[in-house]
Amino acid sequence: MNKISHIKRYQISKVYRRDNPGRGRYREFYQCDFDIAGHYDPLLPDAECLKIMYEILSELELGGFLIKVNDRRLLYGILATCGVPDDKFRTVSTVIDKMDKISWDKVRREMIEEKDLSPEIVDRLGEYIRLNGGLAVLEHLCNDSLVSQNTMAMEALSDLKLLHSYLEIFGVADKVTFDLGLARGLDYYTGVIYEAVLLRGPEEPHNVPDNDTDKIAGFGSIAAGGRYDDLVGMFDSKGRKVPCVGISIGIERILSMAERKAEESFKNIRTTETQVLVASAQPHYLEERMRLITALWSSGIKAEMLHKKNPKLLSQLQYCEKTGIPLVAIIGEQELRDGVVKLRDVTTREEVNIPREDLIKEIQKRTS
């Protein structure tokens, strides 16, 4: 155990999970994480996490999204209030977690038949956990005769109201909805929890049956997180607590969505940052290509050449089309004699002879 008690960090890297995920999900996958660890004033790190989640999802231009927010303490307070026994909190939460995938009727039946809750308890619970909305939902619960008697739930509600005020200042409250049915599977959360979902565009099939959240697309969550104040302390020999809050962005899911979108619009995905391919139409110009690429590299131009002594012009052009390289710098006998480079635009196929000394500027201009 290291002695780090304060850190704010991000990581885009592989993560590993122990469970048995289904449907094209794996135990090893890439994830983009942002976490803040340390003792700070309440809800400030939480608000920053949600701000960052909002910014990332906005800039990725994936379409409309919604960030559902709840608090573990509020959920457990409501479970207690409705008469669910303590030892069933976890198992009942996993059923609640399915509410965005299956209908309330099915969730209700599972609670009664498989979790042995009485229909009265389940129906009372249903009145709460199907609530969602803005600040008004929090106010409604604060004034609820049952909930207002539960200390844990009231603490959570007070925190959520403070969080909401911070999110308003940060300009991200418009996409945040308090969703009392959000449970989040992971056991380690201790406070605020959240989950971002994409909203269904008008053209997409309606595959979430009878549900308040019927505008939510069937992708599942694309980002999620929450507060986990006890996790780090579990690994400290002296049990010192390091409160934490963090978000994870489901980068693989987002990439596969972006890929699908690009395919739908018949666009080639650019798989490279390379600005120019150094090519030749004639054989025996390997060394000249190497000289030119050395000059381009030393000016910071992102250039490539095929690792062939005498590649065909066609294969060089096809390589650009396949990978999305926008320009080709072509040299041959004539160009070398004239001190020029033939610069070809891969999309328009237009070719212009550029004096060798102007080439770098021209490539920078065209690719800026």
Add this chain to the structure above:
Amino acid sequence: MNKISHIKRYQISKVYRRDNPGRGRYREFYQCDFDIAGHYDPLLPDAECLKIMYEILSELELGGFLIKVNDRRLLYGILATCGVPDDKFRTVSTVIDKMDKISWDKVRREMIEEKDLSPEIVDRLGEYIRLNGGLAVLEHLCNDSLVSQNTMAMEALSDLKLLHSYLEIFGVADKVTFDLGLARGLDYYTGVIYEAVLLRGPEEPHNVPDNDTDKIAGFGSIAAGGRYDDLVGMFDSKGRKVPCVGISIGIERILSMAERKAEESFKNIRTTETQVLVASAQPHYLEERMRLITALWSSGIKAEMLHKKNPKLLSQLQYCEKTGIPLVAIIGEQELRDGVVKLRDVTTREEVNIPREDLIKEIQKRTS
């Protein structure tokens, strides 16, 4: 096994090794890798790898460095030529690998006493494996009466000469030396191998005893790589070969060296990209700080604030000094009334009132 037969990629990530490393080295560590896989014309990918190694080490400004180059086939050819039995190639190579750490006398003794080679064989071997230098060394070996009879060694020498001509075009031959004693521990290399070492500055202690490479600093290698044409095929069910060449940059070693350098020059290492800390000298300005930071963030300014409701000015300034944040944007009653922000330069402690509408431009100007 995937079906990728051509790929050029880099990765900065954790890697894992099975052995038991000593001296502050771990089985899990960060490494920066660049590899080219696929069938290409000879030595072109190899030359690009060495070019990239050269560029990275130059740009990191670690001081003088040398890239030692050898070829597994040349080493084994020489071992055969000198009369080392086939079944001792690997074990003798591991002793050769120590030549940059211990003296030739000790290497010689280990070969005779522990590897059971005759003194004649070892002395003959010593004449070859202690050779190093430029193109002349390759020419010398090509004309050697013993080496020139070994097909494998001659293939390697012809490849190394071609590689040298490519490295000259790429402008990186000046830091490359052919070192016949470079063995590289890993079994999977099949052709060209290389290793970069830092050169000792005049002020550093001389801790490599009697050795041709007495200008080499005692850091060990900071980057290394080579060709491994058989490794991928081992994992393919049909045994299809994917020839590969790659480099690894020892990023942890480089970071710890950079850290040491910074400590020696009493410089604070800047551990953050943050340009400005949004601060207040008075209590009760949390919401104003949040409003200001929201504006800065939305203009792309890298800004931070302490996650405290009422932090002391001193702790806010100390935070900047510790992490290397260069600017502080301070607001309080007076500044808000006047529509200004007090911009403080952390190093000079100079403070200027900037009209709020000019703040973003001013920060961009000062941190560009």
